[in-house]
Amino acid sequence: MKRIGYIVMVCWLALTTTGCSLLEIKLESGIEPLPTEQLNMRVLSRDYVQSFYSQVETTADYIAAQDPTIEQRANALMWKIYAEQTIQRSIFQPSPVAALIDTWVFVEQQQQFFNQGAGKTLFGSQQAAAIAVSESLTRQFRKSAKGLLSSQVYATSAKFVEQYVATHPFTDISFSRQSAFTDYLTYRKIGEFDVIKTFGTVPEVMSDISDRMSMISQQTPKILGWKAELFALHSNINTEELQKTLEDISVTSAKFQKLMAQSPEMMATLAVDMRRELTPLLDQVSKDTDNKLAQLTEERKALQLMVTSEREALERMVTREREAAKNDINQIADHAVKVVFEQITNTIKSVIVYFILFLLVVFFAPLGLGVWLGKRMAIKKANKAS
Numbered sequence: 001m002k003r004i005g006y007i008v009m010v011c012w013l014a015l016t017t018t019g020c021s022l023l024e025i026k027l028e029s030g031i032e033p034l035p036t037e038q039l040n041m042r043v044l045s046r047d048y049v050q051s052f053y054s055q056v057e058t059t060a061d062y063i064a065a066q067d068p069t070i071e072q073r074a075n076a077l078m079w080k081i082y083a084e085q086t087i088q089r090s091i092f093q094p095s096p097v098a099a100l101i102d103t104w105v106f107v108e109q110q111q112q113f114f115n116q117g118a119g120k121t122l123f124g125s126q127q128a129a130a131i132a133v134s135e136s137l138t139r140q141f142r143k144s145a146k147g148l149l150s151s152q153v154y155a156t157s158a159k160f161v162e163q164y165v166a167t168h169p170f171t172d173i174s175f176s177r178q179s180a181f182t183d184y185l186t187y188r189k190i191g192e193f194d195v196i197k198t199f200g201t202v203p204e205v206m207s208d209i210s211d212r213m214s215m216i217s218q219q220t221p222k223i224l225g226w227k228a229e230l231f232a233l234h235s236n237i238n239t240e241e242l243q244k245t246l247e248d249i250s251v252t253s254a255k256f257q258k259l260m261a262q263s264p265e266m267m268a269t270l271a272v273d274m275r276r277e278l279t280p281l282l283d284q285v286s287k288d289t290d291n292k293l294a295q296l297t298e299e300r301k302a303l304q305l306m307v308t309s310e311r312e313a314l315e316r317m318v319t320r321e322r323e324a325a326k327n328d329i330n331q332i333a334d335h336a337v338k339v340v341f342e343q344i345t346n347t348i349k350s351v352i353v354y355f356i357l358f359l360l361v362v363f364f365a366p367l368g369l370g371v372w373l374g375k376r377m378a379i380k381k382a383n384k385a386s
Helices: 002-022 038-066 070-091 095-114 124-149 152-167 179-188 202-233 239-262 264-385
Strands: none
Touching: 038 070, 038 095, 038 124, 038 152, 038 202, 070 095, 070 124, 070 202, 095 179, 095 239, 124 152, 152 179, 202 264
16 A cells, blocks of 8 residues: 555656646747848848948039039939938838848949949049949948848849849939839749748837938938029029129229219219119119019028928828837737737646646546455455465
8 A cells, every 4th residue: 555655646746747837838929030131131231321321422522523513513412312312212121131132223223324324424524433433332232242141042133133223224313213122022933921021029120210210310401401402503593693793893883983083074974874874774673683582582482392391291201100110019919919818728728638637647546546456455365265
């Protein structure tokens, strides 16, 4: 009987230990973080865009300084405006893979535009500067992409980019384009969910949104200033001609004063004649001046309206980003709660099953063992008696 009790105690301890392990509840949220490769892609994109801003702005300012004609200054301003707006749309995408491919295509399109495309004569004698910086930006991006992608994926992607740029060149400095990521997936014959499996955890998503807002807030005032300067260049007000005219009037007035001092009678007669002859001209000048001032007022109103529209567009964009982030967080939280409760339910079911098994072993196993031993002892006694 002591041996039976020892066996029962060992079984009880084993079941108790197993039962305790079942009480360890894993709370899996079901949210997968971004793979290390895609996190590196995002870091590369954010570092590259700062270099892109700096090199484009420096080169455009250099071109405008070397050839300060209105046409060249306008082209330099449009390059800064449209290049930075386009790369923002390319690089600030939720998926790091989409941002990488789309930005790669854009820098290659820009190089082709300045080197042999529709913009190969855009900056005239300063075209070499635009070609040099676009080639430098392309080499820089290729080098970074080659370090992130495997050799096979890089070769396939480079071939796609080359074909896409050849069939979708830029036609003007506005850099009008569509995202190339969908065509890239079709080219590689893979689905979007095979490449984009997660957008990252909540901290990763919030960090991405914070980076976007920071960069947009830094660049938006500069872009608005460039647009205002471009607007002023194309208005009808020529400050250089106006200044020259004022200087000529000042010189002529000094000569008249000198002449009046030498011959007062003749100048009096001349003054009467000039008043009679110049009155219609002065009236016309006054009328033209009033028209120009009215036109300037309208242009100022248009500029103010443009700035207001840009600010409202920025506010709407920030609101959309916040709403999107809020919706993503709500979906993530709902999914996390659902997964947690499913795990808890499965764990409770397992605990109940093992508890029932434990009761069977504790209460019925000794009874069955006693009956079996009783039969054995009865058989032994019967054998001894016979």
